[in-house]
Amino acid sequence: AARHPGLRLPGAWDGFELLARAILGQQVTVQAARTFATRLAQAFGEPLASAPAGLKVVFPTAARIAAVRSEEIQALGVVGSRARALVGAAQAVASGDIVLEPGSDPNITLSALQRLPGVGDWTAQYVVMRALAWPDAFPATDRGVLKAMGEKDPRRARTRAAAWAPWRSYAVMHLWQMLEDRRMEE
Numbered sequence: 001a002a003r004h005p006g007l008r009l010p011g012a013w014d015g016f017e018l019l020a021r022a023i024l025g026q027q028v029t030v031q032a033a034r035t036f037a038t039r040l041a042q043a044f045g046e047p048l049a050s051a052p053a054g055l056k057v058v059f060p061t062a063a064r065i066a067a068v069r070s071e072e073i074q075a076l077g078v079v080g081s082r083a084r085a086l087v088g089a090a091q092a093v094a095s096g097d098i099v100l101e102p103g104s105d106p107n108i109t110l111s112a113l114q115r116l117p118g119v120g121d122w123t124a125q126y127v128v129m130r131a132l133a134w135p136d137a138f139p140a141t142d143r144g145v146l147k148a149m150g151e152k153d154p155r156r157a158r159t160r161a162a163a164w165a166p167w168r169s170y171a172v173m174h175l176w177q178m179l180e181d182r183r184m185e186e
Contacts, residue, residue: 003181007173015100015131016062016093019113022123023086024078039076044068065090085118092116100131129169138168148175 012018025033045057073083092098098112113124122139129137140154151157164171
């Protein structure tokens with residue numbers, strides 16, 4: 001932490017958009033996830049009448065995606081299971097069953113997210129870390145976290161990280177930054 005004093009948790013403008021992007025990004029490259037999110041926004045987002053150059057649409061709301069059939073999302077190239085997960089997540093957020101904003105109870109939100117088909121521990125931890133600004137999230141299965149910790153077993157990583165509670169999210173930021181520092185040094 002001494003190398004990067006003041007490193008903070010990144011937030012999110014919109015908790016549902018963050019969740020949607022996390023679901024779209026499961027098991028694909030960052031570029032593929034960005035492509036899927038762009039296609040989703042173009043297909044279902046609201047057009048902007050006047051905006052800075054390059055901005056044409058607003059990311060679709062949870063209510064908008066909740067009303068979409070998963071087959072419509074699949075037509076954008078998204079795998080069926082992820083399309084269904086996205087619609088299910090949108091329905092839960094749109095109905096108020098899941099609230100993705102700072103101040104929401106992180107344990108209730110984690111549990112609710114993990115009950116959604118297609119949303120595992122990594123996605124749930126990542127979302128509560130950023131959307132709720134929860135300082136104690138720990139995505140133990142994250143490849144970057146494991147690599148930076150020199151671990152292969154998420155259970156061992158979780159056990160080691162227990163000592164960092166209630167600030168494990170900040171530890172994650174530093175672990176990810178360690179990997180970036182290593183890449184820059186190479």
